[in-house]
Amino acid sequence: MITPAASPRPNGDIAIEAQEVTKVFGAVRALDRVSLSVRRGTVLALLGHNGAGKTTLVGVLTAAVPPTSGRAYVAGFDVARKPREIRRRIGLTGQFASVDGQLSGRDNLILIARLLGAGRKAAAARADDLLELFALTDVAARRARTYSGGLRRRLDLAAGLVGHPEVVFLDEPTTGLDPSSRLALWEIVENLVAEGTTVLLTTQYLDEADRLADSIAVLSSGALIAGGTAAELKARVGRRTVVVTLDGAHTAAVAAEALRRASMEPVAGPDTGVIVVPIDASKDIAAVVRALDHAGVEAEELSFREPSLDDVYLTLAGHRPHPARLVQGADA
Amino acid sequence: MTATTPTPPASPAAPASSTSPAWKGSSPLLQIRVLTARSMRSLATDPGVILFGLLQPVVILFVLTQVFSKMGPPPHFPAGVSYLDYVLPAVLVDNAIQAAVQSGVGLVDDLKNGIVARLRSLPIAPSSLLVARSMTNLARSTVQAVVIMVLAIGVLGYSPRGGPAEVAASVGLTLFMSWALGWAFIAAGAWLRRAEPMQNLALVAVLPLMFVSSAYVPVADLPAWLAAVAQVNPLTHAIDATRALALDIPGAGAVLPAMVISGVVAIVSAALAAVGFRRPM
Structure with missing residues (x-):
């Protein structure tokens, strides 16, 4: 899965590809020649401690952070050249739930659907579908700021899925969740993948990577230090x-x-x-x-x-x- | 084929058809509409916001008119003008400034709220949110100005010499200045990303600046050193222009410069805001 020297360009089977991506913030080398590729419909877990560069890499791959050097392609588009095309095709759930606390859960989802270009009816229908999928129907009319951490995270994940993204980025999706919410989220991710969605998730939890990921990339101080399946990694050590x-x-x-x-x-x-x-x-x-x-x-x-x-x-x-x-x- | 320069994949439509984007995306106009409706909603569901914004202008309106109406007019007070008529334009300008500050505070709230992080991941123009903020606060300052006018006319008996059209024009001028100054605070919010400096500015700077202007007493009646400050205080000019319109007294020549300066402030600030807002969180 992790290829040190990437091919010149990704083929149609590759959903995420990073080629020698480096990001320097001032004196800090947040990412150091990171290369990886993720096959369509699979899950890559990006494993690393705080400050390893996980969130920066997600930023680069979601066209939010321009890389200092190197190239990255998501869903077949160059992050540096076609950020909007990428944003149309990805879903992102950050470490901190990115929803509008002032709006109800339902209105949050409708807002996003509208901004993606859905008509009023289509937006409402999509919101209701997702609310049901994420078991949020009961709290749909409540303002998001009254939600518990687990509810908020679920709404955030739903928000990332409004546009039927083909690639989903989950940045530490279960940090701070109680065990049962964690388990529920894992099941949602497994269902997504079963439907053919590609998922890149970052985590500090090894059991999470072990459970969900087809392949694992280990990031330390901005550099990839290992990659492979969980079994391969264990065998390697x-x-x-x-x-x-x-x-x-x-x-x-x-x-x-x-x-x-x-x-x-x-x-x-x-x-x-x-x-x-x-x-x-x-x-x-x-x-x-x-x-x-x-x-x-x-x-x-x-x-x-x-x-x-x-x-x-x-x-x-x-x-x-x-x-x-x-x-x-x-x-x- | 050159091996060194990776080219984007041949077909942008490469993704399986079942997962291609469901919707075509939205125009900037629609984005502004949707996002304005969003921030207007918190205005509608939280009337406390508007009440709080009205607090300072209305308290000043009532206190000053009650205190000073019993005192004789100062020597340079315009003849035939009641103190209420004199001070109301200043109250409208105060309202304009308070609403403008709230534009910036609102943007900082959005930045903290989490919605901005979400919007950044969507295929929309980031500045749509800034325009939506500006529109919302224009609506807000309008509602507040209407409340002030209703109180002034209904409760205090405001009846300036200018007719309804002139009074409406004076309100419109303060709204325009509020909108323009709002952009300055939106720019400040986009760069500072903290509400406290702006709120402190509104609290600490605006009140003294109002007193050292033509707001409550004619500049000529201020002590010499205060008068000197008042002459260069932009608030003096904003208030004079508003007052000239409402009271139909000389000085309407200040209206055009006030509008031009406001326009320039708005354009420069909007550009700065867009740049500041684009920086990563």
């Missing part, structure tokens, strides 16, 4: 991990150094003082313990995990040209 929790950054740096000397490849964990160590077999846990013991480091907690997307992400992010700060801090 293919290792179980030991998570070592230490009492601070300094101890962690000492421990990381000791583990490296023992020919292991420790990477920084999600929190300060946490190290993730990929291992080949269960018996290697002993090697981790021995190495720590040898260095005189006492771990506060030591746990063993089967490979998960979380580890995939951490391992890959740790293997970037710029090593994670904690491990690098050992020598600095």
Whole structure:
């Protein structure tokens, strides 16, 4: 799915294509030569932590943010040249619900349909269809600002679908939702895809990517560091991990150094003082313990995990040209 | 075929027919109409907005006329003119300014509301929203001006020397200035994206500027240093022009310059607003 060197132009089977897209904001390289392509009717999950560049990439692909260099095509149109054609064919749901709180849910949908060129009757009919699809009929007449977070998000997603978009962008669609709303949203996405819609969703949740996506692209500090199906990614890392929790950054740096000397490849964990160590077999846990013991480091907690997307992400992010700060801090 | 320059796909109609856009898109005129109707709705469903906008002009109208009508006219007061007749044009100008500030505040509300993010993802002209904002506030200042006139005529007995046509023209002039100044505040809103500076300006700057103008007392009756400030205060000229129309007194020559300046302000501000609004959030 993720092709490092993209073909000169997308063919009809490709709904989203980015070719070496770079975006620089002042001194910040928000996107660094990102190339990817998404086949029509499939779901790509863009995985990354806050600030990884997910929203910027969505901005570029929805013709809202002009790329500094590189090209991108959505639904067959160049984002730089045909923004309006793209906007006619995409639906966008942002991290923050983009609906008019002053208007009722129904009027929000009618407004969008009217702006897309629907007549009054057609707009109302489309609004009612979507309200039913998203189980919003009961609250349709209420002002959107009185909606709960889950209702608002559903309305926002409905708003993105008014124009029957062929490509839908969901920027962290389930952030801040309760588990049942999350599940409901996942089902909606699955139905969309079943109807042939192409979906690009960004997420920090690995289970979400695992559940919904045909392919996953991992974004870190603006660069794509891995891509493939969930299974491929797991296979690529293919290792179980030991998570070592230490009492601070300094101890962690000492421990990381000791583990490296023992020919292991420790990477920084999600929190300060946490190290993730990929291992080949269960018996290697002993090697981790021995190495720590040898260095005189006492771990506060030591746990063993089967490979998960979380580890995939951490391992890959740790293997970037710029090593994670904690491990690098050992020598600095 | 040149391999280095990617060309757009041959057929823009490549997408499967079942997923091609359902509608043809909307004209800018329709966009403005739909978006104006949208912001007018919050005006209709929230009468508090209009009441709040009326607060300052109406309070000033009642307080000043009650306080000053018992005092003798200052030396340079135009002969044969009641204080109510004198001060009403200034109240209309005050109303015009308050409504203009609200144009900018309304745009900032839209930016915060989330609707702007949505509109940006749609195939429409972004400036449609700005025009809709401007139209809405023109409607708003009109309603407020009508309320002020009804109160002034019905309750206080406003009967200026100019006839209905002249009075209507004076109201129309303040509405035109309100519309023009509204664009300046829309531009400010598009660039600042915060309502507080504009509201503070309306609160802190407008009231003193009104007092240091010909609004409540003839400039010639102000202390010399205040009179000097009042002479260069644009409000003085706006009020003089409005007053000349309504009271049918000399000074109507200020009407044309007021309109020209307003027009220039509107055009420059609208251009600035469009540029500022285009910046990403």
